[in-house]
Structures are given as structure tokens and as C-alpha cells.
Amino acid sequence: MARLSICLLGPFQVTLDGKPVTGFESDKVRALLAYLAVEAGRAHRREKLAGLLWPDQPERSARRNLRRAVFSLRTAIGDRAPSRDGVSSGSAGEAPSFLHSSQQTIQFNADSDAWVDVLACEECLVSSPLPATDPRAMHHLEEAVALYRGPFLEGFSLAGCAAFEEWALFEGERLQRLIVEALQRLSEWYADQGRVEKALGHAWRLVELDPWRESGQQQVMRLLATSGKRAEALAQYEACRRHLAEELAVEPSAETTALYESIRDGTYEAQAEAPGPIPTPRHNLPAHLTPFVGRQAELAQIQEQLRDPDCRLLTLTGPGGIGKTRLALEAAEGCLEDFEHGVFQVRLAGVRSAEAIVPAMAQAIGFSFYEGGEPRQQIVGYLRRKQMLLLVDNYEHLLDGVDLVSEILRAAPSVTTLITSRIRLNLKGEQLLPVAGLSFPREGPQEAEADGEYDAVTLFLAGARRVCPGFGPAGQERQVGRICRLVEGMPLALLLAAAWVELLPPAEIADRIARSLGFLEGDWQDVPERHRSMRAVFDH
Numbered sequence: 173m174a175r176l177s178i179c180l181l182g183p184f185q186v187t188l189d190g191k192p193v194t195g196f197e198s199d200k201v202r203a204l205l206a207y208l209a210v211e212a213g214r215a216h217r218r219e220k221l222a223g224l225l226w227p228d229q230p231e232r233s234a235r236r237n238l239r240r241a242v243f244s245l246r247t248a249i250g251d252r253a254p255s256r257d258g259v260s261s262g263s264a265g266e267a268p269s270f271l272h273s274s275q276q277t278i279q280f281n282a283d284s285d286a287w288v289d290v291l292a293c294e295e296c297l298v299s300s301p302l303p304a305t306d307p308r309a310m311h312h313l314e315e316a317v318a319l320y321r322g323p324f325l326e327g328f329s330l331a332g333c334a335a336f337e338e339w340a341l342f343e344g345e346r347l348q349r350l351i352v353e354a355l356q357r358l359s360e361w362y363a364d365q366g367r368v369e370k371a372l373g374h375a376w377r378l379v380e381l382d383p384w385r386e387s388g389q390q391q392v393m394r395l396l397a398t399s400g401k402r403a404e405a406l407a408q409y410e411a412c413r414r415h416l417a418e419e420l421a422v423e424p425s426a427e428t429t430a431l432y433e434s435i436r437d438g439t440y441e442a443q444a445e446a447p448g449p450i451p452t453p454r455h456n457l458p459a460h461l462t463p464f465v466g467r468q469a470e471l472a473q474i475q476e477q478l479r480d481p482d483c484r485l486l487t488l489t490g491p492g493g494i495g496k497t498r499l500a501l502e503a504a505e506g507c508l509e510d511f512e513h514g515v516f517q518v519r520l521a522g523v524r525s526a527e528a529i530v531p532a533m534a535q536a537i538g539f540s541f542y543e544g545g546e547p548r549q550q551i552v553g554y555l556r557r558k559q560m561l562l563l564v565d566n567y568e569h570l571l572d573g574v575d576l577v578s579e580i581l582r583a584a585p586s587v588t589t590l591i592t593s594r595i596r597l598n599l600k601g602e603q604l605l606p607v608a609g610l611s612f613p614r615e616g617p618q619e620a621e622a623d624g625e626y627d628a629v630t631l632f633l634a635g636a637r638r639v640c641p642g643f644g645p646a647g648q649e650r651q652v653g654r655i656c657r658l659v660e661g662m663p664l665a666l667l668l669a670a671a672w673v674e675l676l677p678p679a680e681i682a683d684r685i686a687r688s689l690g691f692l693e694g695d696w697q698d699v700p701e702r703h704r705s706m707r708a709v710f711d712h
């Protein structure tokens with residue numbers, strides 16, 4: 173058990189050596205701990221923290237308050253005070269301190285003997301490389317939903333601290349969205365296994381967290397009907413209809429109403445009694461930690477082509493960092509219902525030879541090889557009877573292995589392939605969609621007023637607010653537009669540039685980009701090395 177436990181999902185709770193910590197001087201000390209613990213992946217400049225918690229005070233006063241809050245926090249959680257050189261004091265072999273601090277920055281020490289429920293929950297949700305249908309993956313999701321005691325920082329607020337409140341609201345919405353998606357997957361998976369009561373338990377919690385999500389309401393109705401509880405299923409529809417009318421002034425969707433009518437008329441029970449599990453879409457697509465911005469026209473075009481039986485091979489081309497993978501994932505996610513046997517992403521970025529494509533593909537779709545057959549023939553034979561979408565990502569360095577795609581398309585007439593590559597595959601029947609940068613403002617007299625209409629600006633601002641909550645472009649619209657023009661709307665470059673707003677104003681960021689794109693680099697730990705700087709993109 174960790175020496176320090178920080179629970180932020182639900183009411184704020186902290187324990188030290190198993191005993192509740194109650195000696196916090198103020199809510200701002202609690203807020204400081206919550207912010208540092210959740211954002212433990214990076215060091216935070218003292219002036220930014222001071223502005224976050226004391227926005228209405230002069231900088232000198234705010235920094236003095238921050239020093240006092242840090243001292244109070246260390247006292248409450250039994251942390252050692254830092255020495256003059258910024259390194260925590262303590263004898264050799266002693267457990268590391270919970271906070272790293274210097275004259276410039278403060279950071280929560282992720283290597284200390286501390287446990288944070290938010291970080292543990294996120295790790296369960298997004299870190300597992302297992303296929304989405306693997307029972308072990310479901311176990312990780314079970315652990316995540318068990319950690320979710322309630323909304324992030326439930327009942328906690330800081331009056332007059334708009335940036336902190338905005339950060340807490342964003343975190344709360346993001347975490348709830350991830351948990352809702354996990355509950356949906358768990359309910360569908362247990363239903364698929366015939367474990368209706370377990371599936372229903374997750375579906376009820378899903379409806380409790382997100383009553384406006386009609387897919388959750390439909391799942392409860394289906395499971396109640398399957399269990400022979402027809403009256404309860406019909407009552408759930410009425411509760412859903414009443415809730416939507418009172419809260420949103422809308423009627424249930426046609427799909428929900430059709431399900432209700434089939435249960436009411438007795439036709440659904442007949443279907444439910446037929447052998448076989450409840451069909452659910454299968455996929456291994458990752459959960460997203462950031463919102464998808466723009467590209468609605470491209471997204472619609474890709475999904476239309478993927479649903480066209482005459483389009484079997486669609487390749488998204490463009491330079492590194494242009495957003496091919498995220499666009500492909502978003503499009504594939506919208507097609508989950510269109511492919512009976514699932515949608516699967518095959519990641520090739522780490523694959524070093526054409527021979528390794530087959531095992532990478534097998535791992536992605538959950539296929540196990542058997543003795544006595546050649547692996548390539550086995551996987552082609554397996555796909556022969558599947559209606560499936562394969563999203564094969566980062567093919568550009570393995571073009572000597574494109575014949576596998578050709579063989580699959582010939583042997584498996586119901587398999588569609590969506591490829592991302594810096595260059596085309598040059599296969600017969602290949603359809604191309606070049607991916608360009610996001611829309612950005614052109615230089616001109618109306619530039620400042622038009623900035624809000626451009627996707628590049630929207631993405632830059634979203635990235636900036638992740639590192640600097642409350643960041644606004646007021647008075648700096650032209651410089652933000654200049655940044656977007658300099659990188660020609662490239663999403664990766666925009667996010668790398670946005671990461672600097674914590675230290676530099678937009679004008680200086682733009683000046684440095686103009687001198688050298690090599691300036692654009694970040695220290696993200698959860699992205700491939702080739703995407704941590706523009707220099708790495710070019711080198712790759």
C-alpha cells in the first residue's frame with residue numbers, strides 16, 4: 173500500500189500511512205495538491221501556479237501565498253522540505269519526497285511512494301495493449317470503473333479561480349466520458365458472454381452517469397427484455413422519454429422507439445430467446461485523450477468511401493505529423509456498425525521488416541496461429557470469411573510488404589483496408605486521399621476577426637489551454653494566426669508550438685518558428701519518439 177493515497181474521483185480524500193489527512197490549511201492547499209498530482213507528468217512554473225490559485229493578486233503576493241501553501245502542503249502530507257539547491261533533504265536510502273521543487277518550478281514526484289486514483293484509473297483505461305475483446309482487457313476496465321467513486325473533485329470548488337475551475341471541469345468531463353465508454357464496453361462484452369445480470373449492472377451505472385446517452389438506455393431495455401422483465405423494459409423507455417423531454421426538449425431517437433415497439437409488441441422477446449449472444453461491434457481502437465478538431469468534410473468523405481463496396485483499399489497520404497492516423501481512427505470509429513466482424517487498427521510504426529507485418533496483424537485482430545500451417549496463409553484464410561475493416565497504420569517504410577494487402581483483398585472479398593502512409597502503395601484498385609494541414613487564417617486586414625473560423629486556431633488554443641488553463645488569445649490573435657500560417661496548419665507542429673505558451677508569448681513563439689522549425693519540440697512521454705519534435709519527424 174502506498175504511503176500517501178490521493179483520491180480525487182468523488183469527494184477529495186487523502187490518507188498518509190493509512191490515516192486520513194485533515195491538516196490542510198485551506199481549500200487552495202487541497203487544490204494545489206490535486207492539480208500537481210493529476211498533472212504529475214511535468215514541472216510547473218511557480219508563477220503559473222500562483223496565477224492559477226491567486227489570479228486577482230499581484231504576482232509578488234501570489235507567489236508569497238504559493239510558498240506558504242507549499243510549506244503547508246508539505247507539513248500536511250509529511251513531506252521533507254527541499255534543501256537550498258532545490259533537492260529534497262533526507263538521509264541516503266530514505267524514501268523520495270512527494271514534491272520536487274526549485275526556485276522556478278514545482279512537480280509532484282511520480283516515483284515517490286504515492287498513489288493517485290485518477291492516474292491509476294487512466295492507466296487501466298488506456299495503457300493496455302490487449303485487444304478490446306480480450307478478457308484481460310475487460311479486467312482492466314473493471315478495475316477502472318471500480319476506482320470511479322464519483323465525479324472528479326465532487327463538491328469541491330474555488331470561488332474566484334476561474335482557470336482552476338475550468339481545468340477541474342475539463343478533467344471531470346474527460347474522465348466521466350472515459351468511464352462511460354468503459355461501462356458501455358463492459359456491458360456489451362458481458363452480454364456477448366451471456367452474463368446478463370453482470371451486463372445489466374454496468375448498463376444501469378452507465379445510465380446513472382449519462383442519462384442522455386440513448387445507447388445506454390437501449391442496452392438496459394434490451395437486457396431487461398432478455399431477462400424476461402418486459403414491463404420493466406417498457407417502463408425504462410418511458411423514463412428515458414420523460415427525461416429527454418424535460419431536460420433537452422427532444423423525443424427519443426427512431427432506434428430507441430423501434431426497440432420499445434418491438435418489446436411492446438412481443439417480437440423482441442422472440443428474438444432474445446433465439447440461441448446466440450447479443451451482437452456487439454468488435455474493435456481495438458484506442459480511447460482518445462484529446463478532442464478531434466475540424467476535418468469534417470474529409471471525415472464524411474472517408475466514411476462514405478469505406479461504406480462503398482467498390483472501395484476496398486483507401487490510402488490516406490501526407491507528411492509525418494499532418495494527422496493521418498487521428499483522421500483514420502476517427503473515420504474508423506464512425507464505421508463500427510458497418511462491419512459485422514469488427515474494425516481493427518494494425519500499428520506498423522514499430523515493425524521493422526515486411527515479415528513482421530503478419531504477426532502484427534494477427535495480434536491486432538486477436539488471431540492465434542496453429543501448428544502445421546504457414547502464418548501468412550493462416551491469417552489470409554481466417555480473413556476470407558470476415559466482413560471487417562483493417563486500419564493499417566504507417567505503411568511507408570514497409571512497401572516491400574504491400575503484396576500482403578493485395579493478397580488479402582483478392583482472397584477476402586468482404587475485407588476493406590484503410591491505410592495511412594507518407595506515400596502511396598501503388599496497388600491496383602487503390603484510392604487515394606491526400607491529407608493536408610488544418611485550415612488557417614491568411615494574412616490580411618480581416619485576419620484577427622476571422623481567426624475563430626479556422627480549425628488550426630481551434631487546435632492551437634485547445635493545446636495551449638492544456639498546459640496553461642485559462643489561456644486566451646485576447647490581443648494576440650494575429651500572432652496566433654501567424655503561428656498557424658508558419659506551420660501551414662500541421663496538427664503536430666501546432667500542438668508542439670502550443671506547449672510553449674506556458675513559457676513564451678505567442679509573438680516570441682512565432683519568431684522562433686520563423687527562424688527554425690527545429691524549435692518545435694516537446695517532452696511528451698506518451699507519444700512515439702518520432703513525434704516529439706519536428707526535427708524527429710524530418711529525420712524519420
